[in-house]
Amino acid sequence: METVEKGKRVLGIELATDPRWVNLAEFDLEEILSDHAYCEQKATTSCISLIQRYPEYVELVQELMPIVTEEWGHFRLVVAEMTKRGMKLGRQRKDQYVNRLRDFMKRANNREEKLLHELIIFAMIEARSCERFRLLSLHISEDELKEFYHRFMVSEAGHYKLFLKLAKQYFTEELAQETWKEMLAFETDLLGDMELRGDRMH
Numbered sequence: 501m502e503t504v505e506k507g508k509r510v511l512g513i514e515l516a517t518d519p520r521w522v523n524l525a526e527f528d529l530e531e532i533l534s535d536h537a538y539c540e541q542k543a544t545t546s547c548i549s550l551i552q553r554y555p556e557y558v559e560l561v562q563e564l565m566p567i568v569t570e571e572w573g574h575f576r577l578v579v580a581e582m583t584k585r586g587m588k589l590g591r592q593r594k595d596q597y598v599n600r601l602r603d604f605m606k607r608a609n610n611r612e613e614k615l616l617h618e619l620i621i622f623a624m625i626e627a628r629s630c631e632r633f634r635l636l637s638l639h640i641s642e643d644e645l646k647e648f649y650h651r652f653m654v655s656e657a658g659h660y661k662l663f664l665k666l667a668k669q670y671f672t673e674e675l676a677q678e679t680w681k682e683m684l685a686f687e688t689d690l691l692g693d694m695e696l697r698g699d700r701m702h
Contacts, residue, residue, distance in 0.1 A: 512627070512680075512684070513628065513631060513687070514685065515687070515688045515691050515692070516631070517628075517631060517635060518696055519635065519639065520696065521632070521635065521696055521698060522636060522639045522640055523698070524696065524697065524699075525640075525698040525699075526640055526641065526698070527698055528698060528699055529585075529587075530582070530585075530587040531590065531698070531699035532698060532700075532701065533578055533581060533587060534582070534587075534589050535593070535699060535700050536578050536701050537578040537579050537582070538593075539595075539629065539702075540571050540572070540574040540575035541572075541575045541592075542595070543571040543574075543625075544568055544572045544575065547564045547567050547568045547571065548568055550618060550622075551564055551565070551568075554615055557615075557670065560670070563662060567659060570655065574652065581648065595700075595702060597628075597694065597700070597702035598625060598702065600690050601625070601683075601686075601687070601690070602621065604617075604621075604683070605617040605618065605621055612671075615670065616667055616670070616671050616675070616676070616679055617679065619663045619664075619666050619667040620663070620667055620680055621683065622659075622663045623660050623663035623664045623667070623683075624683050624687055625702070626656045626659040626660035626663060627656075628687070628702060629652075629656045629701060629702070630653050630656035630657045630660055632701060633652045633653035633656060634653045637649040637650040637653050664676065667679070667680070
């Protein structure tokens with residue numbers, strides 16, 4: 501339990517994932533890998549969309565371009581791991597977690613505020629993904645998969661910090677922190693309402 505709490509504190513998130521999630525995920529590895537692959541694909545397209553919608557934010561574009569490449573590379577790594585194990589990529593499924601975060605974002609009043617919320621939501625998704633990759637890297641039974649997920653954990657931690665940095669750069673640090681705290685509170689309530697499922701990364 502201490503390792504879970506430590507990961508929670510480092511990322512600043514309010515609610516640690518139930519440790520039983522790892523056991524559920526390991527029960528049907530093909531499902532969690534398939535969902536993981538699509539999470540990486542959606543992260544790629546989300547960053548591309550952000551660049552397309554906010555091209556005048558020069559540093560944002562420069563920072564996100566390598567993230568696009570990295571996330572697509574992650575998609576390929578997960579699919580390669582599945583292929584190696586004789587698994588097939590399943591159909592993409594709706595991500596209730598991300599959709600609910602986006603619903604929360606719809607209260608934005610203008611284009612600039614929407615950008616702030618996008619950055620905060622991306623930071624939240626990356627933070628939660630990092631926390632769950634950390635759990636897998638520590639507690640999944642197969643050593644090869646522990647190393648596999650550790651790589652993703654490190655990457656997601658960097659992305660989480662980048663999105664928060666951009667939010668503080670383009671808006672005041674006070675506003676970014678206030679919005680981040682609002683998102684943390686919302687995400688805590690959200691996960692408390694959601695079923696714990698081993699076939700979903702979120």
